Amino acid sequence: MKKDIQILKVENVQIIATKEWDKDFLAQHWNVYVINNREDIIESVLVLSRGKSNDKKTSTLRHGLGDLPPHTGKKVEFIAEEVFSFTNEYIVTFFTEGKLWDRTFIFEPHSISEEKGTFIDLMGQDCVIAE
Numbered sequence: 001m002k003k004d005i006q007i008l009k010v011e012n013v014q015i016i017a018t019k020e021w022d023k024d025f026l027a028q029h030w031n032v033y034v035i036n037n038r039e040d041i042i043e044s045v046l047v048l049s050r051g052k053s054n055d056k057k058t059s060t061l062r063h064g065l066g067d068l069p070p071h072t073g074k075k076v077e078f079i080a081e082e083v084f085s086f087t088n089e090y091i092v093t094f095f096t097e098g099k100l101w102d103r104t105f106i107f108e109p110h111s112i113s114e115e116k117g118t119f120i121d122l123m124g125q126d127c128v129i130a131e
Contacts (some may be wrong), residue, residue, distance in 0.1 A: 014105070047093075047130075091105075
């Protein structure tokens with residue numbers, strides 16, 4: 001039985017944070033996106049998000065994003081600057097190639113900042129990439 005379990009390594013899928021203009025609040029806010037850099041569609045994308053520090057934790061949120069075509073991204077959620085000092089975890093689960101894939105991405109405390117951004121072509125701007 002144990003030999004039948006496959007541990008699949010998720011590649012070419014990313015979680016990123018980027019600062020964007022919010023026209024409703026007329027201010028810059030940070031948003032989190034899932035990016036599919038694969039050559040195939042990823043289906044039934046689910047993202048679980050939660051944050052924790054030494055003495056506090058956030059609610060656990062679950063986001064059903066549906067299917068994500070190749071070389072596209074989809075917004076997961078707004079992330080408040082008040083939780084940047086937390087370890088913020090994003091668990092991405094999806095189907096492709098007839099298999100279930102799963103990976104945990106982490107933004108370490110204080111890792112989300114404009115100074116730590118890397119230019120992402122798909123987004124057209126600097127973004128912070130989760131580990």
